[in-house]
Amino acid sequence: MKLSTRGKYGLYAMFDLAKHAGEGPRALQSIAATGVPKQYLEQLLGNLRRAGLVSTVRGAQGGYLITRPTNEISLLNIIDAVEGPIELSECTSDEHTCERSCGCPVRWVWQQVTDSINAELDKIKLSDMLIQPCESEERTHEKDHLHG
Amino acid sequence: MKLSTRGKYGLYAMFDLAKHAGEGPRALQSIAATGVPKQYLEQLLGNLRRAGLVSTVRGAQGGYLITRPTNEISLLNIIDAVEGPIELSECTSDEHTCERSCGCPVRWVWQQVTDSINAELDKIKLSDMLIQPCESEERTHEKDHLHG
């Protein structure tokens, strides 16, 4: 089970835009300075724009702008935008793809997991990342008292 | 973001073995009757065996046996066994793959999400599936009071 790089890159981009909020449009060039391939990032920013998380200004001196306060943007918003909705191998998304449907307990449990993951992703906001100090190493063993 | 079929198939297999616990070794043939490709399922059962979730009896009249009570086997156990650990694009698994490491808030947030998902998966036991009646349709709108 793996999230693709899209989610990570999207998060980098949003994080960068959040840090430079209020400075006017930020060019792709600048955002990509974090190490993400420029033209690939452009695609992802397109997704973020269509999801309403960023807006754009075209033309010279143009660029990307974050549209909402950072505490109103969750990880779920970002990941949904760049990767599409979380989906556990067909069972949960469409009632008709699995002939077991109602009698199938796997279907029920899959739905539970999907809901849980979405809920967890929605708890973490972009603003949480901005205030996070440099101590990821020290807190790996006492990790579940912040949002749990 | 998609969980592969491995997890689902692994779950089908464990569910089948749980239902037929106490009936002696259950042959691959019988387990695959749930609709999973036989030889593919064999691979997954190998993973489940190496993870200690099932044991095997070789030779004629041989087959697979569940090793623990169903309330001691969680979704996390099964998914870890057949898909490997949950991993959100390298950031969390190895300290050295990401040069940002400590200063990177993405790394921190990724760790949060990984921990949360693992915790949720570990809450759901195989025994929860066995007692689940046929009402997945009705409860989709009141889903988060059971384990949350």
Added chain:
DNA sequence: CGATACCCGATGAAAACACTCGGGTATCGA
């Protein structure tokens, strides 16, 4: 000793992923 049934590494087709390319369009400033 042969039928049964698990064990396991190799192979192969198909899909997903991670980009890359090339051209288009809107805006600014001179």
Added chain:
DNA sequence: TCGATACCCGAGTGTTTTCATCGGGTATCG
């Protein structure tokens, strides 16, 4: 007006992962 800037976007491409399938090996039972 014109050119530089910078976003827009569909299509193409090489690599990796996934989802199996195949074929032979080994253990056990009767």
